[in-house]
Amino acid sequence: MLALPSSDETLLTQSKQGDASSFRALVERYTAPIYNLAYRLLRDPMDAENVTQETFLRIVLSLERIRSDAPFKPFLFRIAINLCRDAARKKRPLLFSDLDSAAPRADADEDASAAIADDAPTSWERLEEQELHARVRDAIDTLPPKYQLVIALRYVEDFSYAEIAQALDLPLNTVRTHLRRAKQQLRLVLEDVGGS
Secondary structure: OOOOOOOHHHHHHHHHOOOHHHHHHHHHHHHHHHHHHHHHHHOOHHHHHHHHHHHHHHHHHOHHHOOOOOOHHHHHHHHHHHHHHHHHHHOOOOOHHHHHHHHHHHHHHHHHHHOOOOOOOOHHHHHHHHHHHHHHHHHHHOOOHHHHHHHHHHHHOOOOHHHHHHHHOOOHHHHHHHHHHHHHHHHHHHHHHHHO
């Protein structure tokens, strides 16, 4: 019989009691999502890795003070988001000389996606899908950071509205408003791109 995975809160409680394997399970569960969010916000793999490590370090250092009766996932993501904001504030502006070094990264993403074998869709369908993803990604990049963040949490990390509100420390209606406005702006940008 397959054992059900422990809840975050159970693992947190066990971690507080000194069970290192429970904390390791939390780290394994959330390393990729935290890294992906940090990378999406900071656009730098090293910064994303640093944010991911710092997030878990802060959890370890404050383990005894973390409430076990509150949802852990939004709390964890709030730490990561705040660290991303701090990193973005500290980051220097992009110089023209940096533009040449940024170009290979886009090629590396294309090489990585091309290396994944997928026989089901035709080459034409894959190309159309890649173009659509690129247009949506570019459109998301035009949004204000607060809208990019709620879009990433909702549609990439699959947070509920309540979890987003907890992670960002915002009222639930503000989260709904941000998502509605973000989708409206995305629609306008995508219509402009499609119409030109």
